[in-house]
Amino acid sequence: MISRKDYFDRVMVLGQYCYPERAEEAVLLVLSCLKHLLSEEAARGIKEMLPEPVRGLWEEAVFNNNYDEDEVDCITLAKRLGNYPYRAAAERAFEVVFASIRELTDEQRREAIKTLPLTVQPLFERAKSCAIDGSAEDFL
Amino acid sequence: MEREIIATFRAATAKPDFLTTEKFDAMLGGWGVFNLGVWAAANVIAKEISKGKKLKLEVTNEPHTDVDDIARKAIKVLMQCGADPANAALATATLLYWAGVNVQCGIPCPNRKLGAVARMAAGIPSGRVSSIPTEKLNNKISGFAATLAIYQALEKEHLAPFDSRLLPLGIGGSPFVGHTAIGEDHLFPKLGQKLARIGTRAMMKAYESAGMRRCRWMSALLGTAAALEIIHPDAYVGEEYGQFLVTRTPEVVARAAVEEAGMPEVIHIRGTDEELKTARVIGDLAIILKDSGTPTVVGMIMFNEICSIIKEGAALGVGRAGGPLLLPLNHWVTAPSLALYLFGKGATQDEIISIIRKMMDGYFQKEDATVATNILARRAEFIERGPLTDAIIRATEPGMCNSISKRAIYAYEQMKSGKSLTELLEDVQKRHIEAIASSVARMMSKVLNKEIEYIKFKNVRPGAGRRTHKFAQRHFAFDAYVDVEVKVDGKVYEWENLLAKVAPEALLKGDKETMDALGAVGMAVTELLNAGACSMDVVVCACMAAAMGMDPKEAAEKAAEVANVIISMPSQGLKKATQLASDIMKGLDF
Numbered sequence: 001m002i003s004r005k006d007y008f009d010r011v012m013v014l015g016q017y018c019y020p021e022r023a024e025e026a027v028l029l030v031l032s033c034l035k036h037l038l039s040e041e042a043a044r045g046i047k048e049m050l051p052e053p054v055r056g057l058w059e060e061a062v063f064n065n066n067y068d069e070d071e072v073d074c075i076t077l078a079k080r081l082g083n084y085p086y087r088a089a090a091e092r093a094f095e096v097v098f099a100s101i102r103e104l105t106d107e108q109r110r111e112a113i114k115t116l117p118l119t120v121q122p123l124f125e126r127a128k129s130c131a132i133d134g135s136a137e138d139f140l
Numbered sequence: 141m142e143r144e145i146i147a148t149f150r151a152a153t154a155k156p157d158f159l160t161t162e163k164f165d166a167m168l169g170g171w172g173v174f175n176l177g178v179w180a181a182a183n184v185i186a187k188e189i190s191k192g193k194k195l196k197l198e199v200t201n202e203p204h205t206d207v208d209d210i211a212r213k214a215i216k217v218l219m220q221c222g223a224d225p226a227n228a229a230l231a232t233a234t235l236l237y238w239a240g241v242n243v244q245c246g247i248p249c250p251n252r253k254l255g256a257v258a259r260m261a262a263g264i265p266s267g268r269v270s271s272i273p274t275e276k277l278n279n280k281i282s283g284f285a286a287t288l289a290i291y292q293a294l295e296k297e298h299l300a301p302f303d304s305r306l307l308p309l310g311i312g313g314s315p316f317v318g319h320t321a322i323g324e325d326h327l328f329p330k331l332g333q334k335l336a337r338i339g340t341r342a343m344m345k346a347y348e349s350a351g352m353r354r355c356r357w358m359s360a361l362l363g364t365a366a367a368l369e370i371i372h373p374d375a376y377v378g379e380e381y382g383q384f385l386v387t388r389t390p391e392v393v394a395r396a397a398v399e400e401a402g403m404p405e406v407i408h409i410r411g412t413d414e415e416l417k418t419a420r421v422i423g424d425l426a427i428i429l430k431d432s433g434t435p436t437v438v439g440m441i442m443f444n445e446i447c448s449i450i451k452e453g454a455a456l457g458v459g460r461a462g463g464p465l466l467l468p469l470n471h472w473v474t475a476p477s478l479a480l481y482l483f484g485k486g487a488t489q490d491e492i493i494s495i496i497r498k499m500m501d502g503y504f505q506k507e508d509a510t511v512a513t514n515i516l517a518r519r520a521e522f523i524e525r526g527p528l529t530d531a532i533i534r535a536t537e538p539g540m541c542n543s544i545s546k547r548a549i550y551a552y553e554q555m556k557s558g559k560s561l562t563e564l565l566e567d568v569q570k571r572h573i574e575a576i577a578s579s580v581a582r583m584m585s586k587v588l589n590k591e592i593e594y595i596k597f598k599n600v601r602p603g604a605g606r607r608t609h610k611f612a613q614r615h616f617a618f619d620a621y622v623d624v625e626v627k628v629d630g631k632v633y634e635w636e637n638l639l640a641k642v643a644p645e646a647l648l649k650g651d652k653e654t655m656d657a658l659g660a661v662g663m664a665v666t667e668l669l670n671a672g673a674c675s676m677d678v679v680v681c682a683c684m685a686a687a688m689g690m691d692p693k694e695a696a697e698k699a700a701e702v703a704n705v706i707i708s709m710p711s712q713g714l715k716k717a718t719q720l721a722s723d724i725m726k727g728l729d730f
Contacts, residue, residue: 013383018406018415085412085495088486 004053007100015096025082027054030097031061033078037117049112051104074117094120098127143728144687148548151683151721152676153540156515158713158720159679161672162469164519170222170438173470176520177221178231178442181214182476183526185239186483188213190527195236195484197245197252207241207254211261217524225262227439230432233258234425234446238477239484243424244374244388253374255431267434269366274347274358275440277457281346286359286366289342290335294370301330318372325378328389332371333396339363340400355457356401358444364390364397364426373427390423398422408451410462410478410502411495421450445471449478451502455587463502464583465666466509466673475499475513475535476520479528489531496535504579504667508674510539544680551684561685561695565702568677572706573597573668580664581626592660593627600668600705604640616705617669626661633657638665671706678703679714683721692718 002010011023035043035058047058063081071077079090102110102124116124157164167176189195193206211232218228233255237243243254259266269283293299307317317323340363344354374388381392398405398419407418425447435443448459461471475496482492496513503509514536517529547568554564577595585592603613604621612619622638633654635642638661646654682699686692696715700707707714 010383013386016417016420018417022415085414086482086485086487086491089412089414091486 001052002104004057007053010103011096011100014099015093026093027057027097027100028061029078029082030094031058032063033074033081034116034120035061036063036067036077037072037074042115045115046113049105049109050101051109054101054104074120091123094123095127098124102127142552143725143730144684145545145548145552147687147721147724147728148551148680148683149544150724151687151717152544152548152679154717154720155713156519158717159511159515159674159676160469160713161675161707161709161711163712164469167470168221168523170224170227172438174218174221174223174227174231174438174442175445175470175473176516176523177218177223177228178235178446178473179476179516179520179529180217180221180524181228181232182235182473182480183520183524183528184214184217185210185235186480186527189239189483195239195241197242197254197257199245199247199250199252201250205252207236207252207257208261211236211258215258215262219262221523223442224436224439225264226259226267226433226435227442229258229262229264230255230429230435230439231442231446232261233428233432234443235477235480237424237428238446238449238481240481243390243427246374251374253427253431255428258428259431259433262433264433266431269362269369269430271434272362272365272429273435273437273440274343274355274362275444275457276437277347277352277355279350279352280437281343281350281352283343283362283366285342285346286339286362287369289338290366290370293335293338299331299334301326318375321378323372324376325380328372328375329377329381329392332367332389332393335367335370336360336364336393336397337400339366340397344401353457356403357453357457360394360397360401360403360422361426361429363400364394364422365430367393367397368427368430373430388423390427391417391420392423394419394423394426397426403456404452407456409481410449410451410453410474411499412482413451416450441471442473445473446477448474449481463499463509464504465663466503466505466512466670468670469512469516469673472512472516475517475532476528479531483528489527489534492528492531493535496532497539500536500539504576504583504663505674507539507543508676510536511543511676512674514540544676547676547680548684551681552688555684555688561681561690561698562702564685565678565681565699568681569703569706572671572677573600576664576667576671580661580667584660584663588659590629590660593630594625595661595664596625597622597664597668598625599623602704604637606640614701614704615709616707617672617709620665620669622665622668624661624665626657628657628660631657668705672709672711675707675711675714678707678711679717682714682718686718686721687725692722 008020008023011027012020015023015026017023047055050058067081075087075090078093079087082090084090114121114124152158167173188210193210197207214232215228218231219225236254241254245252270287272283274280274282311317340359343359343362347354368390372389376384377387377389377392381387403418405418406415408415445459445461448462450458453459453462454464461467462474478499479492482495500506500510513532517532521529551564577597581592581595601621602616602619604619607619620639623636624638625634643658678699682695685695693715696718700714
């Protein structure tokens with residue numbers, strides 16, 4: 001199991017963030033938004049599939065600022081809470097976090113994790129291209 | 141709505157170049173600039189993105205990729221707009237970079253580098269860093285300074301981290317060194333960083349020795365590029381320098397250059413505040429510069445202006461038209477470059493519009509900058525329509541309409557109440573100068589971390605006495621007389637004939653206190669000298685005079701004579717606009 005520090009370092013590389021704090025912020029924001037929009041049952045199901053240290057972060061992820069409880073779109077919620085300048089930047093945060101999860105899980109778990117809110121499911125697939133498995137495939 | 145206001149609005153905005161003293165058609169010949177070509181090329185690239193073309197250099201087993209194809213199309217339109225082939229190649233590679241294309245990928249074959257892709261698309265030979273000039277900052281130097289210093293150092297001392305004579309036959313030059321710890325962990329990063337420091341330092345020294353402020357941005361870029369010309373320019377590096385498949389020598393080498401130049405570790409994108417690692421950007425652009433061919437000074441101006449989407453641009457020397465100054469419009473490409481960056485990232489048109497509007501907040505004169513951006517976008521549409529000019533026109537059209545309408549209504553009311561064109565323009569010019577002074581005082585207080593309580597221009601006119609030619613007596617830009625008072629941190633400075641007397645004397649005597657204090661007003665004076673870039677104040681007043689019955693030619697001549705500071709140099713569009721206002725007025729039958 002990798003440490004949280006190593007995990008955030010890797011997220012920092014995947015997202016080309018300039019500071020580890022940005023990686024941490026992105027991870028917690030993405031996980032919070034997902035938790036918020038999933039049913040309790042689905043959230044529990046995904047948690048079981050997550051690798052450490054993401055599982056621990058999933059448990060800790062909560063909103064600590066004002067948010068729109070009625071918002072049903074994950075990306076819209078993340079864009080607003082993360083102060084992203086445009087929607088694609090918020091999508092990118094999801095892609096980066098999903099890429100980090102892909103790197104730490106096997107194919108079976110990845111399939112299970114796909115029970116995500118509809119708007120972000122394609123991002124989980126797209127994340128393959130920036131995960132190490134994706135870029136290594138590109139190289140070969 | 142009064143007919144005079146309608147006629148004035150339509151006449152002033154009928155053609156993009158009526159609102160500036162700049163010569164837009166000459167911009168299409170490559171004479172001094174090719175910025176409209178950059179606007180067009182940005183649209184070309186955006187349209188290719190819309191078609192689903194892949195903006196990625198990949199290690200695919202094929203002779204050509206989508207990026208080659210896009211580069212050819214962008215270079216073609218740039219050259220049609222007067223760009224020299226090497227300048228077109230550099231501009232294309234830089235635009236593609238900001239659109240999201242990676243600068244390099246590869247193994248021995250294919251080994252694709254974005255600068256080389258653009259150069260080969262332009263069909264030109266490779267160049268050397270020693271032949272790359274810097275942007276003109278009054279004077280200019282070249283990468284020769286970096287190259288010279290590096291080779292002198294290589295001659296005087298041993299810079300590699302080991303004794304190269306120990307390398308056995310068959311090992312030196314082989315993967316034994318290049319793809320292992322010797323090369324990746326020691327030789328490339330350690331030597332590269334040493335060379336980049338030497339090159340960057342030499343560039344900064346050369347700038348200063350040639351009478352310029354050191355340009356940290358260009359020094360780091362050419363220092364890095366000169367180093368990459370010697371070391372392996374795209375090798376992977378040891379894990380202590382960065383993760384495998386992510387970090388290569390350009391970024392590692394650039395770290396040293398960035399530090400040597402005193403640049404911040406992180407820079408930001410205008411309008412979005414997105415963070416970028418400075419060393420990554422410098423490394424990426426240095427390798428583009430190294431491979432693009434041999435640009436001219438004009439090409440380097442455009443290169444810098446394309447990069448002026450970097451928010452810290454003004455402080456670091458990354459272009460000059462992105463704000464806060466209102467530069468001559470032949471520099472302006474920040475809007476299309478930023479729009480292309482956002483388009484490549486997947487931003488929607490509405491998001492691009494919102495960010496372009498936010499970018500306008502960074503100018504001392506936001507209204508003038510909005511109008512300037514609008515008229516350039518409209519002129520660029522004659523060359524190449526596309527999603528970027530669409531977005532930029534939507535972003536700036538409301539601001540432009542608001543600015544022209546307000547001025548037209550004000551001019552109408554003033555002239556209706558009996559003011560002559562002369563009286564109106566004296567008032568408008570005074571207000572314009574005061575607005576510049578207060579805006580610069582406010583923004584420069586933050587920049588300099590000083591309290592600039594006020595800037596008062598006491599006398600501003602053409603004819604400082606340096607020249608006797610009548611032309612210089614008439615036009616502010618050619619012999620400007622400025623008396624100014626400024627209060628900085630509680631101390632009042634009062635200067636008479638600032639540009640012809642005070643500033644040169646202080647500088648030649650090495651009077652640091654005066655020169656430091658001048659920092660508080662220098663930008664305001666520069667704004668005045670560049671005021672003709674957006675001449676809407678003068679054009680609207682003159683058009684209103686023509687619409688209200690004044691002879692159009694006389695209105696134009698009187699306006700140029702009275703507003704001799706804010707129009708700063710002869711304007712071809714002014715006479716055409718006043719004539720049109722008169723024509724329109726005669727045609728309105730309601």
